[in-house]
Amino acid sequence: MQRFTYTQARSAEAVPGTGARIIAGGTTLYDLMKLDIETPAALLDVTTIPGLDGIAFAGDELVFGALARMSDAAEHPEVLRRCPVLAESLAKAASQQLRNMATLGGNLLQRTRCPYFRNGAHYPCNKRAPGSGCAALEGLDRGHALLGGSEACIAVYPGDWAVALVAMDATLDLLGPRGARSLKVAALHRLPGDAPQQETVLEPGEMILRIRVPVGPIGRASTYHKIRDRESYAFALVSAAVALDMEQGVVREARIALGGVATRPWRVPEAEAVLAGRRLDRALALEAGRAAFAAARPGRHNGFKVVLGTEAVADAVMIAAERSQRP
Amino acid sequence: MSENTFPDRARVDARDKVRGATRYAADTPLPRLAHAMTVPSPIVRGRLTAIETGAARDMPGVLAVLTWRDFAGVASAGYLLGGGRAFQSHQPMLSDRLVHRGEPVALVVAETLETATAAAALVRATCEAEPFAAALGETGEEVTPPQQSYNVGDAEAAWTAAATRVDAAYSHPAQFQNPMELIATVAEWRDGVLSIHEGSQNAGAVKFGLAAALGLDPAQVRVDSAHLGGAFGQKNSMQLQTVLVARAAMLLGRPVKLVMPRAQLFHTASFRPASRHRVRLGADAQGRMVAAVYEADMQNSRADTLRPTFSEITSRLYDIPNYRSAERLVRTDVQSPGYMRAPFEHPAAFAFESAVDELAHATGQDPLAFRLAHEATRDPVTGRPFSSRLLADCLRQGADRFGWARRTPQPGSMRDENGMLVGWGVASGAYKAAMSPAIARLRVRANGTTRLSVSGHEMGQGMRNAILATLMAHLSIDPARVDIRVGDTEAVPQHLTAGSWGTASAIPVVRQAALEVRQRLAELRGSRQMRGDLHQMLARLRRPHIEVEVRGHAPGQPDAVFGRLQNGLPAAGGPEYPDFVSFSFAAHFVEVRVEPTTRRIRVPRVVSTIDCGRVVSPRTADSQVRGAVVWGIGAALREAAEIDPRFGGVLNNDLAEYVVPVNADIGSIDVGFIDRPDLLLNQAGVKGLGEVAMVGVAAAIGNAIFHATGRRLRELPMRMEHMV
Amino acid sequence: MDDDPAGVPPAISPCLTRREAGLGAALVAGLAPAAAQAAQATPGATLRLVLRVNGKAVDTMVDPRTSLLDLLREQLHLTGAKKGCDHGQCGACTVHLDGRRVASCLTLAAKAQDRRVLTIEGLAPPGGALHPMQQAFIDHDALQCGYCTPGQVMAAVSCVREGHVTDAAQIREYMSGNICRCGAYTGIVAAIQDAATRMREG
Structure with missing residues (x-):
């Protein structure tokens, strides 16, 4: 260093x-x-900086100060009750030690775990050294993206929290050199395209101040389902953030986003559309899972995630639906 | 005072450990300590043509940047299995030759760790790269002709003629020990004496290896390895950084510390090599196993030869009249692989015990009954008796504890209340019962203290506990004031502690030393009646202390082995002794639950029953078995080094991506011991434990997965991609 | 060295410099004897850092790059917290920062400015009774080699204080940030269940 x-x-x-x-x-x-x-x-x-670590309801919005710790939000009783997908995405990330350190704003900006990126100059990596190539494309891509990749980069966005926020249509309040602005979390991360080194649309010096999540009928019946290589303290092989608004077994609205399989938090409206307006059973949930991965482009070692991810989405939909039965 | 059962006793060093007071090598406090950092080679194989160190040297606080040119006159300590004392024959930084990814090309020494690390990053090596093959199955690997290891009867003919046949290939990846303690060396050169603090299972090899490498008189080198933060075979000889740090300390006239970064350890220390196994088993029309042919390939480095002994146990697990095995070495461009807990026995048992399960299924037999029906009464290889063999007891007692009788045989036939697929699997394990030469020196003092020095190392397995338990079984001394010295070359000569022979080697000499102290006391006392403990009796006899020294070795070994012990060379004997063969045995019963949707595998319950002879330290023995089961779960379901053949390095070279088990991975582990002494092997009746307890766990998990799902997985680790 | 077994260092590379070595900090009475050696300017120690460690005030200069773990171990000579990965992946370095468990290897020492650090050395009073968690680790043999143990104990104390001891499954989950390669996990869970009761009673 x-x-x-x-x-x-x-x-x-x-x-x-x-x-x-x-x-x-x-x-x-x-x-x-x-x-x-x-x-x-x-x-x-x-x-x-004082005053940016609160978690509060303001009207129909859940407002997270960007400097609140992951552990605070993961265990906040109101977050757990009204929007469990958010709390679970945090609780299933990292370890309690790291959740006590990492902030909600900073977490959104965590960088890929691609080993060719992290292992330094021995390996070509367009994200680390633009123009050097992508070693993962013809390499060990078990942990790489099936969705959103480019010829320059297939590194996975590794986070969980952002995936849940994208599912929940969250908005960021930013403060930058050109003043304050707001931005959908869904618009924060770029696709790698031919410039994978540019991961977000934030300007230099621009800071996330707050994360605002609209919470309506669709928060309570939600879950973050994360499949890992071990039971805890691991990045997602595949994850699904699912939130449902249901009435008497029929899905009014569904939100589904994927983690661990895409170059950025990956909302799948195709899968949401499968569920909307239909009576839910596991066959339908599985259909949504298949739709979520319809556009997947597997590489050499990650093809199993199409099947695994399909099942994970279906399981997540069923878990969320079960929560809609709760009083 | 009894040897029949040993009482439960808290781990003797636990109080220090829970207070963070135990000093591991990197905790050694020394004034004027300088910090070192290595610069890893940027290529796999080739030649260093230039090394640019100017920027690093110019950094304020940098004391030295050493390259191979600073090591003139230094020699390799030699390969442990080739008459030397290092984990590989290639000692980096003695020349411009580079033979494996990540080997150090420079050592930076600075006032602070931050400066050393920053300066190391500025060193630029230019290299001429040569083609390489760094993984099994890659172009450029060199496969040696097969070498037959065991041959009983006519296995090929019997297999060809068998009524039911299994022919299956299994594979095992390269795995890394990853003890929590990073490999570290602290070296101090003062008044012509080189003092080394390094967590090593083999302080003797470090001492004599350094002396040989640096041209010192061994009497000038002292090695302290009183506490290891885990080792698991990775610290079984001199490491490649030891001589670099020692040399730096000598050149600078200051103590130097190097803590190897975890990422580098995947390229600079030994590991469990990758292997592939083909097992052919045949049964006759009555379902009796009549033939076994076991062929295996195992990764090696180019220069050194690590002979796999996969069949040492698989040839003896069952009474099979026709058995043949052969192994081939596959030479690749890696650091020399070595020993990792149950180094050959775990992969061998995975392959063989999976195949046995396949044959049991193919012949329609219960896998437990099938195993019991083939229990051997004499060693099928030598015809000699086993010194003790209680595998059948392990299987029966384990089955009772596990509730095996409630198992329904059909794969996929059991479900839990949440709809999870339930599978129950069993497998057996064995591990050689070896012994090494050992020396114990015991001094009991009138002032209430006792000192026991012995050849042996405490890696966490609980050797100090076993020693104390042995002393307390024979001597009335104050247990709170016993100083147990292990891993200290200045106390007694130190032999490699590995291969599960540590306790079986140390305890007999400790026991004998205790008996000799009693004898000496009896002589002093004559016919006088005396009360009180040993210390008080000595005081009354006006004797400041009694001291005895005892040496021992494996049955049938010549006294010449003590010469090897005194020179830091390995000298263990077994499992084949003149009059018998000796093994420890294990039976593992595993329950898996498989999520029917995602096929996630969980292991909520394991029952392991062990025959390791007499259990001297019940509490730490129990922990050893639990730990070994955790290792089995990790090896079966989690751990693999991922190597991109184009680059030749381990990509997942950290603890986030090389996934070892975490707490949430581990459910209930029920441990049972047969606890019957093996008095043929040694007077203490002790056989090894730490490794046998892992052997067979992976197979039992695979067998349970088959029972749960009908899917047979033959590649480790068994992961999600193999299930969907 | 071949020609000089007696060991006077031969002349060597010109890059060697002899800078005066300071232990680089920390005049803290009673913290650790070695730390009280005369502090001299260590290259790179440009930040003044004031914090409390185990209840005692520390006023020292640090390199901005220094991790809290290296500050504790190398400057303050509190070697209970261990380096197992240096990247927040194993938990061996766990300490409490303002009462919360953190990975000290991944915490800039500079971030401890004006904050409270508790390490394993400060968990129980010196020479006195052990903390109930320490005693429970002994009683349940929740350790083998002991290297991860200080981190496990510090994490376990937090686990209880956080209220994450409802059942074994919750303990396992909230202790999964602390890797024990020896595999003492079942003992660790049992120790925490035991100590949780004793801590509530205490």
Whole structure:
């Protein structure tokens, strides 16, 4: 790790002008700095900014301060009750130690686990070294994307929380050099295209202040279903965030997003459409699962995720539906 | 004071361990300690043509950047299995030759770890790369001719003539030990003495290996390995960084510490090599197993030869009249593979015990009854008796504890209350009961203290507990004031502690030392009646202490083995002894639940019953078995090194991507011991435990998955992609 | 060295410099004896850091790159927290930061400014009784090699305080951030169930 300066911010307004790299919990950035993959010359710690770590209801919205810790939101009783998909996406990520460190805003920006990216200069990687090529395309792609990949990059977006937020149509409040703006979480991450090094639409110095989630009838019957190589403390092989609005066994509205299989949080309206207006049983849930993976382009070692993901979506739909029966 | 059953006793070093007070190598406090970091080779195989170190040297706080040119006159310590003392013959940084991914090409030493790490990243190596094959099955691998290992009867003919035949191929990936303690060396050169603090299972090899490499008199080298943070075979000899750090400390005149980063350890330390196995089994018309042919290939490095002994146990698990086995080495461009818990026995048992299950199924027999029906009474290979063999007891007692009788035979026939597919599987395991030469020195003092020094290392298996239990069984001494010295070359000569021979080697000499102390006391006491404990008696006799030294070795070994012990060379004997053969045995019963939709596999329940002779330390023995079962679960369902053949390195070189079991992976583990002493093997009746307890677990899991789903998985790890 | 078994270091590479070595920090009475050695300027230690460690004030200079783990181990000589991965993947480095368990290897030391750190060394008073969790780990043999144990114990204490001890399954889940390669998991779960009761009574 090369040298850098470290400063603590006292207010959000002071952040955009500094030119420094923002660090929050540091669980991604410091990790990648230790691997010499991130090499910022200056760090600005934003976790010292007061007032951005709350979790509250405001009208029909659940508002998360960007500096709230993952563990706070994962166990917030109202979040658990009114929108379990959000809480579960956090509780099933990382470990409690890391959830105590990582922030809700920073978590959205975690970077891929692609080993060719993380292992440094021995391996070509367009995301780490633009123009060097993508070793994963013809390589060990068991953990790589079936959806949203390009000729330049098939690295998976590894997060869980963003997948749940995309399913829930969440919005970000940002503060940047050009002032404040709002952005759908669904619009935060870019497809890799021919510039996989550009992962989000955030401008340099732009900071996430808040995450707003509309919570209506569709929050309660929701779940985050995550299939991993071990029972805990692992990234998703495939995950499904599902939220349903049901009435007497019929799906009024469905939201489905996928994790672990796409280059960014992946909403699947095709699968949602399968369910909408129809009486739910497992066969229909499976049909939605198949629709979710209809566009999948498997590589050499990840084809099993089409079947696995289809079943995981179907299971998630059934779990969410069961929750709609709860009082 | 009895040897018939040993009392439950808390782990003797647990109080320090729960307070974080136990000092592992990297915890050694030394003034003026400098920090080192390695620079890994950027290629797999070739030649270092240039190395640019200027930027690193210019960094403030950097003390030295050493390259191969700084190691003139230093020699390789040699390969452990070739008369040397290192885990491989290739010692990096002695020349410009590069033979495996990640080997160090430079060592940076600096005032701080941060500076050393940053400077290491600035060193640029230029190399001439050569073609390579770094994994099994790749172009460029070199396969040696098969070498026959066991041949009983005429297995090929018997198999060809068999009424029911199984012919199946199994594969096992490369796996890494990943002890929690990173491999670390702290070296200090002072007054002509080189002091090394390194967690090693073989302090003696480190001592003599360093002396040989650096041209020192062995008396100048002291190695302290009092506590290891796990080892599992990876720390069984001199590591490749040890001499680099020692040399740096000598050149700088300051103590130097190097803690190898986890990612580098996947390329700089030994591992369980990949292997492929073909098992052919045949049964006659009555369903009796009559033929077994077992052929296997195992990955090796180019330079060193690690001979697989897969068939050492599979040739003896059953009474099969015709058995033949042969192995081939597959030479690849990797660091030399070595020993990882049950190094050959676990892969062999996975293959063989899966095949046995397949044959039992093919002949319509219950897999437990099938195994019991083929129980051997004499060693099928040598015709000699087993010193003890209680495998049938393990199987029967384990089956009772598990409730095997409630199993329905048809695959897919059992479900739980949540609709999960339930599978019950069984497999047997065996592991050689070996012994090494060992020396114990016991001093009991009138002041209430006792010191016991012995050849052996404490890696967490509980050797100190077994030693204390043995002392307490024979001596009335104060257990709170016993100083047990293991892993210390300055106490007594140190032999490699591995192969499950640690306890079986140390305990007999400790026991004998205790008996000799009693004898000496009796002589001193004469006919006088005395009360009180041993310390008090010594005080009354006005003797400051009694000291005895005892040495021992495996049955039938010549005294020349002590010469090897005193020179840091391996000298274990077994399992074939002049009058008998000796093995420990295990029976594992596993319940799996398979989610019918995603095919996720879970292991909620394992029952393991072990014949390891006398159980000297019940509490730590129990923990050993639990740990071994966790290892079996990890090896069966989780762990594989992922190697991209184009690049030759391990891609999943960290603990996030090389998935070892976590707490949530582990359910109930019920442990049973037969606990009958093997008095032919040694007077303490002790056989090995740490490895046999893992042997067969993976097969039992695979057999349970077959029972749950009807799907036979022959490739480890058994993962989701094999199930859908 | 061949020509010089007595061991006077020969002349070597010109890159060697002899900088005065300071232990680089920490005049903390009673924290750890070695830490009280005279602090001299360590290259790169540019940040002044004030925090409380195990109840005692620490005022030191750190390199901005230093992790909380390396600060504890290398500067303050509190070696109970262990390095098992250095990337937040194993839990051996677990300490409490302002009362919450964190991975100290993945926490910049600079982030501990004005905060409270509790390590295994501060969990129970020196020389006194063990913390109930420590005792339970002994009683249930919830350890083997002991390397992950300080991290397990610190995580386990948090697990109880967080209320994540409803049943064995919940304990397993909330202890999954602490890898035990020796495989002492069943003992760890039993120890936590036992200690949870004792901690409530205590």
